[in-house]
Amino acid sequence: MFEELELALQSLPTKALDLAVRILITVIVFLVGMKLIKLVRRILRKSLTHADAELGVIQFLDAFVKYALYALLIFAIATNFGFDATSIVALLGSAGVTIGLALQGSLSNFAGGVLILLLKPFKVGDYITEDTNGNSGTVKEIGLFYTKLATGDNKIVILPNGTLANSSLTNASQATVRRVDLTVGISYNADIDKAKAVIREIIETDPKVFKNEDILVYVDSLGSSEVVLGARCYCSNSDYWEVRWRLLETIKKSFDEQGIEIPFPQLTVHIEQ
Secondary structure (H helix, E strand, O other): OHHHHHHHHHHHHHHHHHHHHHHHHHHHHHHHHHHHHHHHHHHHHHHHHHOOOOHHHHHHHHHHHHHHHHHHHHHHHHHHOOOOHHHHHHHHHHHHHHHHHHOHHHHHHHHHHHHHHHHOOOOOOOEEEEOOOOEEEEEEEEOOOEEEEEOOOOOEEEEEHHHHHOOOEEEOOOOOEEEEEEEEEEOOOOOHHHHHHHHHHHHHHOOOEOOOOOOEEEEEEEOOOOEEEEEEEEEEHHHHHHHHHHHHHHHHHHHHHHOOOOOOOOOOOOOOO
16 A cells, blocks of 8 residues: 555656646647637638628628637647547537527527528618517627617617517618608698798708609698698618708708797696686
């Protein structure tokens, strides 16, 4: 027993040195592997950019290659510590079913991301509205599992790719031309023809409204305390909000100058004696 203990103590420095060498090699392999992964990702992004690939495709493939290469790096490090490659593959295979059941949602989101890139219902930079929950914003990133939207007030909304791939959505940026719909209420005592003429003149003189498209000004509805006028015109998709806000502001100022009243809700109370 003492001889075995003595032999173990004698071999301890050798084993410690061997372990230290393995750890040092592992650190070097990990650091070099990180550099190589960054280099491969940089080359991939540049190649896809030169090939005029969509930004969403670049982001998706970059994330996929990143995780795949890190998995290979960890596999290489494990084999360096003496783990048998066949045993690791067998272990991963047996654990695959369990992991797949546990990560059904993530796998569904991954498949949804692939469908989004293949079918292209939207791309990075598009303004979309997810009809199920009403989330809307500009697409900033299409990741492996989630898509990021930036709202008008600069909040980030993260939506699962599986939800986006399996639900209806509205893409407001796919067409280059967008229709501007306006509604303005005027008093029942106001001159409808005059109000319509003012609105039409404002729309026709706006520099970013398309003059070759139909411009309509009409009575949209008769409310309880107002006549609702509607107007339709067309502009470039990128100019939509600018045109819409400018038209509404100009209509309000012009109505004030022309003495056209825009009513507000009023309540008349009759007191019986």
